[in-house]
Amino acid sequence: MTGAKRSLAGLDWLNFFTAEVQTGFGAFIAVYLTLHHWTGLAIGSVLSLGAVVTLASQIPAGLVVDWMPSKRVAAAIGLAALGASALLFVFVPSQFGIGLAEILHGFAGCMLGQAIAAISVALVSRHVLGLRLGRNVRFASVGNGIAAIAMGVGGAWIAGWSVFALAAAMCIPAGLALVAIGPTRPQRDALEVRRVDRAPLAEIGALFLDRRLLAFMVCMAFFQLADSAMLPYAGRKIAGETSTLADIAIAAAIVLPEIVMALLSPLVGRGAERHGRRLILMLGFAAEPLRGFLFGVVHGPALLVLAQGLNGVSAAVVGVLLPLIAADIAHDHGHFNLTVGAIGVAGGVGTVASTAVAGAIDSLVSERAAFFTLAFAGLFATLLVWLIMPESGRSTPRGVAAEPVRS
Amino acid sequence: MTRHCPMRSAGRHREPVVLDEISEDRATRSFSTKAIIAFAALLGAGSVGTAFGAAPPAPAAPLEVLKPLPPKVKTVVKSSAEGILGQPVEDPKGQTIGNVVDVLIDPEGRPQAAVVEFTGFFGLGNRDVAVDWRALHFSVQNDQILIRVGLEPVALKAMPPYKPAAESVPVATSAVHVTAGSP
Numbered sequence: 404m405t406g407a408k409r410s411l412a413g414l415d416w417l418n419f420f421t422a423e424v425q426t427g428f429g430a431f432i433a434v435y436l437t438l439h440h441w442t443g444l445a446i447g448s449v450l451s452l453g454a455v456v457t458l459a460s461q462i463p464a465g466l467v468v469d470w471m472p473s474k475r476v477a478a479a480i481g482l483a484a485l486g487a488s489a490l491l492f493v494f495v496p497s498q499f500g501i502g503l504a505e506i507l508h509g510f511a512g513c514m515l516g517q518a519i520a521a522i523s524v525a526l527v528s529r530h531v532l533g534l535r536l537g538r539n540v541r542f543a544s545v546g547n548g549i550a551a552i553a554m555g556v557g558g559a560w561i562a563g564w565s566v567f568a569l570a571a572a573m574c575i576p577a578g579l580a581l582v583a584i585g586p587t588r589p590q591r592d593a594l595e596v597r598r599v600d601r602a603p604l605a606e607i608g609a610l611f612l613d614r615r616l617l618a619f620m621v622c623m624a625f626f627q628l629a630d631s632a633m634l635p636y637a638g639r640k641i642a643g644e645t646s647t648l649a650d651i652a653i654a655a656a657i658v659l660p661e662i663v664m665a666l667l668s669p670l671v672g673r674g675a676e677r678h679g680r681r682l683i684l685m686l687g688f689a690a691e692p693l694r695g696f697l698f699g700v701v702h703g704p705a706l707l708v709l710a711q712g713l714n715g716v717s718a719a720v721v722g723v724l725l726p727l728i729a730a731d732i733a734h735d736h737g738h739f740n741l742t743v744g745a746i747g748v749a750g751g752v753g754t755v756a757s758t759a760v761a762g763a764i765d766s767l768v769s770e771r772a773a774f775f776t777l778a779f780a781g782l783f784a785t786l787l788v789w790l791i792m793p794e795s796g797r798s799t800p801r802g803v804a805a806e807p808v809r810s
Numbered sequence: 811m812t813r814h815c816p817m818r819s820a821g822r823h824r825e826p827v828v829l830d831e832i833s834e835d836r837a838t839r840s841f842s843t844k845a846i847i848a849f850a851a852l853l854g855a856g857s858v859g860t861a862f863g864a865a866p867p868a869p870a871a872p873l874e875v876l877k878p879l880p881p882k883v884k885t886v887v888k889s890s891a892e893g894i895l896g897q898p899v900e901d902p903k904g905q906t907i908g909n910v911v912d913v914l915i916d917p918e919g920r921p922q923a924a925v926v927e928f929t930g931f932f933g934l935g936n937r938d939v940a941v942d943w944r945a946l947h948f949s950v951q952n953d954q955i956l957i958r959v960g961l962e963p964v965a966l967k968a969m970p971p972y973k974p975a976a977e978s979v980p981v982a983t984s985a986v987h988v989t990a991g992s993p
Contacts, residue, residue: 430933
């Protein structure tokens with residue numbers, strides 16, 4: 404029992420410190436490379452390289468983590484590679500070093516995220532998985548928020564490299580948290596239960612014909628189309644409209660959604676178990692069109708920061724429900740991490756399209772038109788959940804820990 | 811063209827030295843090169859020649875390639891030939907407000923404006939603004955070129971951002987300038 408408790412606490416802190424590591428690989432990279440006299444073209448190229456590798460790694464990372472007997476070893480490899488990538492940013496800020504770092508980060512980030520999801524699924528029984536995933540998101544968002552402030556201050560007042568040094572350093576407590584997690588093998592069979600006797604390829608074929616997976620992939624693609632480009636443009640608008648204290652306003656815009664996420668994610672997990680995934684997903688997605696619309700019409704830092712707070716709602720819902728719905732689907736077909744990877748690919752395509760579409764509309768029409776377009780994509784994603792997304796899990800009545808019922 | 815050459819070669823002025831060392835055994839090298847070319851010709855040079863793309867002219871040409879003539883090299887101290895991309899830009903009070911990310915030129919190649927990226931917090935809220943070249947003041951401090959803009963950062967941030975794809979570019983000039991909507 405104490406071993407199980409220790410494992411769960413380890414998972415909490417693994418989420419926390421992994422989020423701190425990952426915060427370093429955010430928007431600050433462009434600033435850092437500018438300080439190293441990189442041209443905008445070179446920065447864009449290396450960031451695109453990272454984005455392509457991340458997108459292309461989703462499925463392979465899923466297959467690798469599915470295949471590896473120990474998800475903890477998978478997490479350790481991912482963590483070590485992320486640490487190496489952060490050190491490359493500190494010590495080898497050349498084309499080669501940063502390119503290699505981006506490639507490493509693209510694959511390792513996927514692998515670590517996948518491994519954490521797999522460990523979570525294996526550690527708890529199925530009817531409390533929503534709560535567990537809510538806790539994951541809570542710890543991750545607190546980690547993100549703290550790291551963003553620490554790294555933002557360090558990057559501005561100490562040196563650019565301190566951001567990546569801090570990211571590398573956070574790999575150590577993340578590793579310690581990982582060590583605290585005990586073997587997860589006994590529980591892992593939970594996911595294998597429903598696997599029918601079929602050839603591996605036929606099994607994967609059946610997975611990709613599952614309507615829940617296909618529908619969720621389409622929904623996630625449109626969600627990311629709405630979501631991904633909104634933050635950079637919102638940041639630009641906040642900075643442009645804030646005469647003094649712009650840094651404070653932007654810091655608030657980074658932290659507020661994380662606070663909302665931390666408060667909301669356990670509720671999301673519980674809600675998804677009680678009321679079904681579909682309803683919660685629809686509510687979460689609905690925050691995006693509202694957010695895009697508000698960015699288009701409101702002015703002044705306070706209102707813009709509040710609008711960005713809505714991102715915490717959608718991010719908490721997606722953070723909890725993506726692995727939860729994947730676990731629902733994998734309950735019937737196996738291949739949990741492949742399922743997460745497939746959903747990740749769909750979302751990644753939406754992200755790429757989001758940046759391209761918003762950039763084109765911003766430069767050809769206006770910033771407001773870009774926000775409205777993103778809002779429209781979010782509205783469409785919400786409607787898609789309503790129209791095509793089936794309920795993937797069963798909604799268990801309160802307090803009833805029923806055996807899973809096949810829907 | 812001539813203006814930019816010294817700047818570019820300033821960082822690489824070692825190259826000619828290396829070439830001189832190589833040229834000592836040039837005789838043997840040119841012999842082997844000749845042999846290779848002759849051999850290639852025997853093999854039915856047509857396809858080989860096209861495979862090399864730029865090399866097809868007469869067999870004498872590669873000898874020219876072997877020793878490229880460097881342009882006349884002059885050495886310029888770093889503070890007189892500094893790369894501008896990524897250079898920090900300070901406001902009148904000496905606070906760093908951003909970095910130069912691009913230089914806009916006119917058809918004669920003269921710089922018209924610098925695109926300055928105002929850095930937000932942690933990479934978020936970055937804004938590119940084009941600043942008139944004449945509104946920038948250059949000086950040297952600690953062997954480094956220091957760029958200072960004679961405009962208030964608050965006013966600069968209130969102007970429309972620079973968009974590379976747009977037909978026209980809003981440029982902040984040093985003249986007193988009131989933007990609609992700025993506080």
